Amino acid sequence: MTNKQSLQGGSIIKQPVAIKIRAELDISHARLTAVKIAENMGFSSAECCAVRTSVSELANNLLFHTTCGGMILINTIENENKKGIEITAKDDGPGISDINLAMQDGYSTGGGLGGGLSGVKRLMDEFEIISKTGAGTCITTIKWRKQCRQR
Template identity: 50%
Template sequence: MADEVRVSINSEYDIVTARLKGRDLAAKLGFSSTELVVIATAISEIARNIVQYAKHGEISMSIIQQGSRSGIIITARDKGPGIPNINLAMQDGYSTGGGLGLGLPGAKRLMDEFEVTSKVGSGTTVTMKKWLR
């Protein structure tokens, strides 16, 4: 398997594909089975947001090295409507789509590093990292 994987996100099926490919890449690095579930869950949450709000996007996943540590970086990009208020969107329970409002804040809690950038009318980028312990 390559050290970088890209998955186009256009449907529920693509969420499953991204989840599996991310899990496989993380397993290649040596993450524990518990951490693999955590990583796959975070990917699912972010991919689901793409399908629900932007309709189309892409998730790229790759192995990263920073000094003596290794990890996985997951970047989700879309050209959807964007997020008008990122601070509000990061609050548990906030949802504009009728869901539980746990997607972004839930994914943030699961990962070691998490960043959201968004511009209304231009799309959103979510970058998440998980470091091997």
């Protein structure tokens, strides 16, 4: 069984970075790398905070919900006249049996507050999740840099 929620698509990938998540130190590395890329792209501090929080949550899920961790992929992207950062979390874990339930605020399989995936979806501008029971999960999110207003 495959479950999917989709992105709007049409983006061009510019600079891929892959970080294996096997220990807590890897989570910190992924978070710092993503924020450094976002800062270099001109993201605001609030946008960088959304990226940092999202990467942290996705990477924690890789470590907590799988036996061998997974991978965080960080890409800079362009779509028409927009620039953004794309964060993908991939694993070969058990998959998510009910995505709709997993996306509900307050739902947790690990005893947490249950705001992780739904929080990531709220923080980022685009969100896609594909999960196949017994064959892993791939979550892709995008945060678009807001354009500065001219006065």
